[in-house]
Amino acid sequence: MNKSFPGVKALDSIDLDIYRDEVHALVGENGAGKSTLIKLLVGAYKRDSGEIYFNNQKVEFYSPAQAFQNGISVIYQENSLIPQLTVIQNIFLGMEHFTPLGLIDETKIYQEYLDISKKLSFKLPPHEEARNLGVAEQKLVEILKALIHKANFIIMDEPTASLSKNEIEHLFRIISELKSNHISVLYITHILGEVFRIADRITVLRDGKKIKTVFTKDVNRDEVITMMVGESLKDTYTFRPPGTKKSQRPILKVENLRRKPRVNGVSFEAFPGEVLGITGLTGAGKTELSRLIFGADKLKGGQILINDKTVRFHSPLDAVNQGISLVPEDRKKDALILMLELYKNITLPTLAQFSDKGVLSSGKEFAMTRQFIKKLDIKTSGVNQVVKYLSGGNQQKVVISKWLQTEPKVLVMDEPTRGIDVKAKVEIHNIVRKLAKSGVCVIFVSSEVSEVVKVSDRILVLSSGKITGEFKRGVSQEEIMRIILEEDK
Amino acid sequence: MNKKINFNVQAYSIKKNGILFIFILLCVLLSIITPGFLSWANILNILRQSSIIGIMAIGTTFVIIGAGFDISVGSLLALSAAMCVGLQHYMHWSLAILLVLIVGALVGLLNGFLTAKIHIPAIIATLGTMTIVRGLVYLYTGGYPLYVEAPDFAFIGQGYLGPIPFPVVVLIVMVVFWQFILVKTRFGRYACALGGNKEAVRLSGVKVDYYHILTFVVGGLMASMAGVVYASRLLSVTPLAGQTYELDAIASTVIGGTSVAGGEGSVVRTLVGVLLLTIIANVFNLLGVHIYVQFVIKGAIILSAVGFDTYSKFRE
Numbered sequence: 001m002n003k004s005f006p007g008v009k010a011l012d013s014i015d016l017d018i019y020r021d022e023v024h025a026l027v028g029e030n031g032a033g034k035s036t037l038i039k040l041l042v043g044a045y046k047r048d049s050g051e052i053y054f055n056n057q058k059v060e061f062y063s064p065a066q067a068f069q070n071g072i073s074v075i076y077q078e079n080s081l082i083p084q085l086t087v088i089q090n091i092f093l094g095m096e097h098f099t100p101l102g103l104i105d106e107t108k109i110y111q112e113y114l115d116i117s118k119k120l121s122f123k124l125p126p127h128e129e130a131r132n133l134g135v136a137e138q139k140l141v142e143i144l145k146a147l148i149h150k151a152n153f154i155i156m157d158e159p160t161a162s163l164s165k166n167e168i169e170h171l172f173r174i175i176s177e178l179k180s181n182h183i184s185v186l187y188i189t190h191i192l193g194e195v196f197r198i199a200d201r202i203t204v205l206r207d208g209k210k211i212k213t214v215f216t217k218d219v220n221r222d223e224v225i226t227m228m229v230g231e232s233l234k235d236t237y238t239f240r241p242p243g244t245k246k247s248q249r250p251i252l253k254v255e256n257l258r259r260k261p262r263v264n265g266v267s268f269e270a271f272p273g274e275v276l277g278i279t280g281l282t283g284a285g286k287t288e289l290s291r292l293i294f295g296a297d298k299l300k301g302g303q304i305l306i307n308d309k310t311v312r313f314h315s316p317l318d319a320v321n322q323g324i325s326l327v328p329e330d331r332k333k334d335a336l337i338l339m340l341e342l343y344k345n346i347t348l349p350t351l352a353q354f355s356d357k358g359v360l361s362s363g364k365e366f367a368m369t370r371q372f373i374k375k376l377d378i379k380t381s382g383v384n385q386v387v388k389y390l391s392g393g394n395q396q397k398v399v400i401s402k403w404l405q406t407e408p409k410v411l412v413m414d415e416p417t418r419g420i421d422v423k424a425k426v427e428i429h430n431i432v433r434k435l436a437k438s439g440v441c442v443i444f445v446s447s448e449v450s451e452v453v454k455v456s457d458r459i460l461v462l463s464s465g466k467i468t469g470e471f472k473r474g475v476s477q478e479e480i481m482r483i484i485l486e487e488d489k
Numbered sequence: 490m491n492k493k494i495n496f497n498v499q500a501y502s503i504k505k506n507g508i509l510f511i512f513i514l515l516c517v518l519l520s521i522i523t524p525g526f527l528s529w530a531n532i533l534n535i536l537r538q539s540s541i542i543g544i545m546a547i548g549t550t551f552v553i554i555g556a557g558f559d560i561s562v563g564s565l566l567a568l569s570a571a572m573c574v575g576l577q578h579y580m581h582w583s584l585a586i587l588l589v590l591i592v593g594a595l596v597g598l599l600n601g602f603l604t605a606k607i608h609i610p611a612i613i614a615t616l617g618t619m620t621i622v623r624g625l626v627y628l629y630t631g632g633y634p635l636y637v638e639a640p641d642f643a644f645i646g647q648g649y650l651g652p653i654p655f656p657v658v659v660l661i662v663m664v665v666f667w668q669f670i671l672v673k674t675r676f677g678r679y680a681c682a683l684g685g686n687k688e689a690v691r692l693s694g695v696k697v698d699y700y701h702i703l704t705f706v707v708g709g710l711m712a713s714m715a716g717v718v719y720a721s722r723l724l725s726v727t728p729l730a731g732q733t734y735e736l737d738a739i740a741s742t743v744i745g746g747t748s749v750a751g752g753e754g755s756v757v758r759t760l761v762g763v764l765l766l767t768i769i770a771n772v773f774n775l776l777g778v779h780i781y782v783q784f785v786i787k788g789a790i791i792l793s794a795v796g797f798d799t800y801s802k803f804r805e
Binding site: 296315316317319321326328334335344348355402 | 672690695748
């Protein structure tokens with residue numbers, strides 16, 4: 001089995017070959033290009049150039065469905081089962097056997113199910129509805145579904161992200177069974193401990209480039225971390241240590257915040273004029289923590305203090321009134337009204353300020369919007385442009401503008417540079433530093449360690465909903481990665 | 490890049506105003522075919538025929554802009570009209586109108602509460618209240634038509650302000666007033682915004698549920714007002730009054746270009762939608778097209794208007 005495909009943009013000429021009967025691990029930091037690679041492989045994205053060979057034949061997939069029919073199956077982090085259907089119904093969906101009368105042949109289906117479950121030696125309740133299964137069992141159902149559809153190459157995208165220790169063991173057993181049944185597995189993960197347990201070879205990606213493919217037995221963990229992070233960080237820019245003297249009194253203090261399953265007791269303090277970076281793996285609870293601080297979700301335990309006073313947030317409005325703002329992770333879903341004009345998006349949180357005796361003054365709104373277009377250099381045809389047609393970076397600037405004009409004391413930014421180009425990213429970093437200098441407390445949440453190291457004064461590492469490390473400015477990316485990856489299950 | 494943006498803006502405005510072009514085109518065509526179409530008398534006549542659905546459709550526009558849906562307004566019109574007629578036997582007609590409008594707003598409040606707080610899909614919530622309200626109409630009327638003799642009250646539906654029929658005055662004033670609310674107040678802005686993306690508006694620190702419910706209150710209030718005009722025009726109400734009026738109100742709103750997905754719309758364009766449907770019905774009547782056929786054509790027009798909107802969005 002052989003695949004090669006140089007792409008452009010997110011990926012730069014990557015050659016990858018996967019052998020039959022192999023478990024191949026694909027590792028790399030967030031944003032290294034792992035997901036893009038998968039999507040190109042199965043035809044979810046169109047590649048710019050390059051070729052894919054499958055079983056020594058050149059193939060061209062236009063959609064994941066087509067790849068699936070040809071024996072390449074992807075198991076994503078989120079499960080894709082139909083919750084109301086039973087295990088068997090899910091497994092055989094689209095591959096049902098029929099009686100001569102055109103009815104579903106339950107007996108034949110059940111027989112095939114028994115055969116395959118014997119072959120892979122596992123037990124599942126075949127007539128249970130999928131929604132009643134545990135996460136690991138659901139993953140197993142997806143694997144079975146792939147096998148029934150004659151997959152001989154299975155891609156697993158962070159399959160252990162929401163599994164318990166026992167469940168992970170179970171999954172590993174299944175993977176080795178797959179291997180002995182001549183099925184290749186491409187295993188994508190952050191967690192190096194897993195890689196060393198199950199993979200035959202490891203491919204490391206960084207910044208859209210392939211660094212190396214190595215045999216697992218030839219390398220150790222530290223070598224892989226070094227490959228993931230890179231030798232030196234060739235920064236084109238750095239920030240001088242903050243000049244503003246930060247107050248000794250925390251503006252925001254959180255104590256033992258809880259909301260299961262993702263936030264399990266988080267405490268920290270944040271000071272005016274500092275950039276507090278929070279990093280961790282996908283699924284570590286960063287987004288959930290951000291939302292709790294902003295009152296977007298209900299707190300299930302712990303408390304939030306502003307200027308040493310306990311506050312209770314029943315809705316985001318309460319948080320906004322206390323001077324807290326949130327730039328959410330998913331700007332299209334949670335921050336923008338895409339079909340509305342730029343100025344309407346920007347003035348949304350403070351609309352009362354723009355109305356005079358109940359009547360809105362578009363003049364005032366335009367003036368404020370123009371001010372931010374200039375200040376943050378938003379590339380737009382004008383205040384009336386519909387935000388749908390802005391680029392990702394400019395959309396993010398709109399979200400930031402929206403909150404800046406509320407003059408927040410604490411600005412929480414959740415993955416503020418996700419999906420935007422390098423230039424806009426640098427601009428946003430600069431905005432963050434400027435804000436801190438003006439006395440705002442910025443909580444900069446990102447899974448990209450390199451940028452967290454770059455902009456933060458202080459860094460917290462979050463793993464499984466708990467803080468597992470705190471660092472001062474000047475810490476190396478490698479050191480943080482080590483703490484993050486430490487949390488092997 | 491710039492070119493693309495301009496193109497998009499242009500396409501956007503064509504889509505937004507397409508119904509106006511069609512409307513003007515139709516009027517020009519009709520004025521050629523039917524002499525006297527553009528006469529003052531005929532225009533006023535069309536406006537008067539549009540007034541009841543028009544007033545109701547203003548409320549429907551707010552509901553749909555907020556990504557909601559309200560099929561209870563036809564029943565609510567019947568209840569309002571029946572109460573307006575019935576209550577006059579006990580009180581002054583102006584007090585009766587006031588009470589009726591309050592009832593309308595309360596039914597709207599209930600619709601909004603069921604949708605925004607209990608999270609019943611709007612179409613189902615209002616299906617429930619539609620049934621309940623129709624039941625109340627039967628209970629209130631005992632199943633018989635109600636009548637009233639009230640020359641003062643009759644002015645609302647039958648009188649003239651100068652040369653202009655009073656229902657038309659009510660319609661125009663309401664269209665101007667609510668268009669102003671939609672474009673120039675926080676409520677209007679939030680209604681559009683939450684119709685576009687309710688969660689994003691909530692995360693902007695806005696009391697979204699309150700404004701969401703308010704759109705339904707406007708829907709109920711305007712349906713009641715339509716009921717008052719209806720009662721005054723006929724001075725009698727049958728328990729079956731207002732049936733399928735909600736469909737006309739919704740049809741006019743979407744033909745007027747208010748997005749069924751919520752987030753954008755205009756009261757003025759809804760009025761154009763109402764007029765368009767009225768004119769088409771008039772012409773069919775003039776041409777002697779059978780009423781059964783008219784239903785088929787009206788349905789086709791609604792599907793074309795909405796299909797144009799949804800398909801062009803899908804293509805993006």
